[in-house]
Amino acid sequence: MKKFRILIRGENFFMKSEGAVRRFGFYTTRFAEAQDEAEAERLVVEAFRQEGQLRGRVLNDRSDPPMLFAEEIVEIASFEGVETRTPGLAFYEDQPPAH
Numbered sequence: 241m242k243k244f245r246i247l248i249r250g251e252n253f254f255m256k257s258e259g260a261v262r263r264f265g266f267y268t269t270r271f272a273e274a275q276d277e278a279e280a281e282r283l284v285v286e287a288f289r290q291e292g293q294l295r296g297r298v299l300n301d302r303s304d305p306p307m308l309f310a311e312e313i314v315e316i317a318s319f320e321g322v323e324t325r326t327p328g329l330a331f332y333e334d335q336p337p338a339h
Contacts, residue, residue, distance in 0.1 A: 243315065246284045249267055280313055
């Protein structure tokens with residue numbers, strides 16, 4: 241099996257911050273062992289959803305769900321030196337597109 245480092249980008253996450261609901265995005269890195277890039281992407285997105293880091297904090301309406309993307313998928317030689325704890329999330333305020 242191949243080993244991959246995947247940069248996940250989350251978009252359109254409505255959450256409360258400083259007393260107001262705002263839209264956020266984030267980046268986080270995950271690792272997977274898979275046959276190919278497509279399987280690695282599927283595995284990390286599925287695993288992220290199961291982690292529940294944002295469970296109970298996301299306030300999106302069902303008609304406007306948050307989204308997850310594999311921004312970058314890189315095959316790596318080994319998992320040596322990879323931290324075993326669940327990585328954190330680097331948030332940014334996600335501005336709505338200009339019309």
